[in-house]
Amino acid sequence: MTLQQKLIVRNDGKCELCNKPQGLAIHEVAGATYSDADGSILICTKCLAQIDKKEELDPAHVRNIRLVPDNTDQIEGRIEGQQIVILTKFVRKQN
Numbered sequence: 001m002t003l004q005q006k007l008i009v010r011n012d013g014k015c016e017l018c019n020k021p022q023g024l025a026i027h028e029v030a031g032a033t034y035s036d037a038d039g040s041i042l043i044c045t046k047c048l049a050q051i052d053k054k055e056e057l058d059p060a061h062v063r064n065i066r067l068v069p070d071n072t073d074q075i076e077g078r079i080e081g082q083q084i085v086i087l088t089k090f091v092r093k094q095n
């Protein structure tokens with residue numbers, strides 16, 4: 001199973017942050033030194049844009065993540081009931 005397949009299976013082919021099914025791409029998170037599913041998330045372009053700070057966070061779109069008030073380098077999220085922290089500087093685009 002490829003990494004992308006694992007990620008799709010993990011969250012039913014939906015964005016792991018907002019559960020929308022469109023525009024998904026794999027992104028590495030939190031300075032992961034591994035390139036497997038534990039070091040990656042499948043998120044949509046809308047969430048990526050917000051993580052990249054190209055767009056203001058839209059509370060109606062993002063239900064599962066929030067900015068850490070005193071640390072703009074981090075976004076906290078919840079995936080499968082587990083708290084995760086995304087370090088924005090480590091979110092990289094894959095073309």
Ligand SMILES: [Zn+2]
Nearest residue numbers: 015018044047
């Ligand atoms: Zn999303």
